[in-house]
Amino acid sequence: MTTRRNLFKGVLAGAAIAPLPLLAGTQANPPAVTGTPCPAPAAPRWRAGIEGQRRADLGDGRYLNPIVAGDRPDPTVLKDGDDYYMTFSSFRDVPGIVVWHSTDLVNWTPLGPALRQPLGDVWAMDLCRHGDRYYIYLPANPGDRGWRIFVIWTDDIRGGRWSDPVDLGIDGCIDPGHVVGEDGRRYLFVNGIRKVRLTDDGLATDGELEPAYAPWRYPQEWITENFAPEGPKLFWREGWLYLVTAVGGTAGPVTGHMVIAARSRSVHGPWEHCPHNPLVRTRTIDEPWWSRGHATLVQGPRDDWWMVYHGYEHGYRTLGRQVLLEPVEWTADGWFRAGGGDLSQPLRKPQPASTPQDGEALSDDFSRDRLGTQWCLFQPDAGGLARIRRADGTLSLVGAGSSPADSAPLLCTVGDRSYEIEVTVDVPAGGEGGLLLFYNHKAFVGLGFTPEAVKNFQYAEEHPWARVPRPPGAGPVRVRLGNDAHVLTWRYSFDGGRSWQLHPTRMEVSGIHHNVFGGFLSLRPGLYSCGRAPVRFADFRYRAI
Template identity: 65%
Template sequence: MVNHSRRDAFKLVLAGAAAPFSLRAAAAIPCARRDETPVRWRTGIEGQRQADLGDGTYRNPIVAGDHPDPTILKDGDDYYMTFTSFQSSPGLEIWHSTDLVNWVPLKPALTRPLGNVFAVDLCRHAGRYFIYIPAMVGDTGWSIHVIWADHIEGPWSDPIDMKIGGCIDPGHVVGEDGRRYLFVNGIRYIRLSDNGLAADGALQQAYSPWRYPDDWVVEDFAPEGPKLLRHGAWFYLITAVGGTAGPPTGHMVITARSKSVHGPWEHCPHNPLVRTTSAAEPWWSRGHASLVEGPAGDWWMVYHGYENGFRTLGRQTLLEPIEWTADGWFRARGGDLSRPLPKPKGGRRGRSGQALSDAFATGALGAQWSFHDPRPEDTRRIRHEAGGLRIAARGSSPSDSPPLTCLPGDRAYMAEVTLDLVGGAEGGLLLFYNPKAFVGIGFSPHTMKTFEYAQEQPWMRAPMATTRVRMRLTNDHHVVTFHYSHDGGKTWVKHDLRMEVSGIHHNVFGGFLSLRIGIYSAGEGSIVARDFSYRAIDAG
């Protein structure tokens, strides 16, 4: 009786939805801003929003979509950055820039599943590149791992477990004594061996961070993300406090300085250097910062934040100018990050972004793709064939079949893919957060299925004999519409159910993730994905 009532209620909703209306007017969620001038980005590949506005200015984010905990390395005239990759595999994509604004991905440094990977640190020492990786492997708890390479594009070594347990957010530094150290959440530190591949001592408390006033609205204290810089006679320790998500006014950037990595550390009198003070601001929960010298010798701060109204996109990468002050400290001077800012001077502009569309014509998995939380054997589920990517089936639904995902960075977009069903497999197109939070449609050889908020809706099952279907997903400012076609996209049928997904984010489901486009393959046999296409609807 309950199921019939719910089905009837949905029929009424769908009947009403059939009338003409403005999707954008009904669905758009406004971003509260101090500056009410409409935001426009310059569009790049596939209509995706682009930071470089082409007139000597840029608009944040510099890397759109879920790219949290940025770690940045200046290496001569080049800049490299990577981000938290969580359970995705391949992971730790290395990005490259020559001007701090235009970024392109190179290759993943972590090619096999390691577990849940949190905020890492990318550095170079004695001509070798290192990435220090906190990872939760199974039920063994957090431990710091390290990989290394002689060239930034690899090959990278297999992960080495350094047996530094219970720690996340490493920050590498060479002390005034010439020894290498890792600082971690807490804020603690540990000496490393000269080759940087093992601990050489015990964890010690390094610094008791500055405390904000008790009446500030934050998530929790959470001192984390220590990044270190030697500038002049001082070591600067840049730290995040206030919690990573929760209230938009929580996360913040503070700093301290010392003549020695062993302390004592002096609080900056200007703390916090970055903080969201109002939910009306364009960027929320700003923190986890690193400092980097620009091409012309000026200085910049790179950190992450949630976009107001679009937590579903995850934490995105932001760039803000800083200046060194006469008292030997520094301050942020970007102001309202919703407005264009002057680009760093002296850099050479390069390409920006990457195409998400994929004809699956090469023998390698595109940089845009990764499995969500795969087992080690899941990376062997894929095989390239002429004009397609074969994905072996696993599990019975998107809840237990890790989807192949790619990461959008736009507020509104459209994605399409053609799936061939082989050997009785079921496949479909999703917006996927985690196994408990996703929406989508799927097809078996005899049935169309609908997944709404991680639940398959049996009352919406429809008999449909097919072994090939093209699917379209439209996410228009959180309102999701599906279409499908049995003639290769010449004619389309609109799926009866629209879904609203603005609530599928960390503050509801945990995990610090984002909504990704996903392709799943379940049941028996396999699917072959062909001609995946992506297009941003607009950049506003």
């Protein structure tokens, strides 16, 4: 035991003085989608933040989308005085529903998770304030009777504990949107587009679900995934109630997803279609952002208006749906248009005088708890968080399952096209663990380590013929993953980072995304542990290229 502990410290010491090298070669253009050939857009010039991560704020009064890189789908934004809060779909992540904060709509910081227990899939939600209380209305599928709407609440959005989920009994529905009607009553709109009245405390329904709005129909010959009216978001302005909706399907063809709007003098209608529909839509596969939709309109810090929505990056569906910000122009007749134009170009910031942020470091020495703000478990059981233990600068992960295919890996979201990751892995007798790029249990790649061998996982299965024996008596291993525009290179070191062994197999992962595997997820770095004994991880390093 003493020998192993000293070896582990030696690996950490060696890794601490070995900087991450640049990836060999240059970034390739992202691949085009199947169909009509098209060139990838020229690489935009984002500002490099901490660890080289791309940052939206260019530091000169302009920004370049995305405002939050990586998989942050279905954004919902709340303006609360001079502050903005945002959260996203969290799917099967635990902890989930991470709340982010900003004062300028461009620089965002994660505050912490609002949901700490498994609730099955958790999709597009609505973050709102009513009186002195904050609410998140969320659809979830715990598995017992399918999709339905829950609500959680807190009196302190900056650090208070959120309530346990309250089941509203709205079965078979997703994508809630909260609004107070002209009658002073609270209502929840859902996909369809339907509505139901809530009680005054917002914690129960007070009536039946009923049709609310027949959405604007695009021409039948347009290439979309399906009609799918969803994501209703509502707000009042100058006596009009505006309803912003997504239609066309959130993935599938890149031209499918879109944003439409309607307005009424009453929460009960009648509704008038916006003459500028669709307000946002990807029209060709040459554009830098695909499948754009699911928008929230919000008033900016200078009393102008902005639209926050998501989209897939051209050639990088693996990164998931990222958060885009576009200015809104109000017309004399009380309607609005999207005013961003070419989103491959910088735009004026909502608050030009605000100070750019360098972002949050992904490198982690495991000295503090970053569950929720960085790390999450994927689809754990009810006691899953108890499997994680931190001590002496290491993270121990108690095994689950028999391989990555049935484990609950510890994942983090990244937003860069190319990057390098290093981590030290200490596998005791009877254990197995390693470093993955993980989409779901049907789609992952990576290296796993046992005391005897290095395992090679390609596309959700191990290839036994590709196993590499570990040196006899070898202790902890330092693993390095290089992702160069979807091409993966693996190296590992058994001597504290002084010498590195190139793994003989490279992998190409551009096809691991929703249009192939479903689930609306992204490809994320992850640590896994299975077997009888906990695996220890240390000195997780990240650097964007």
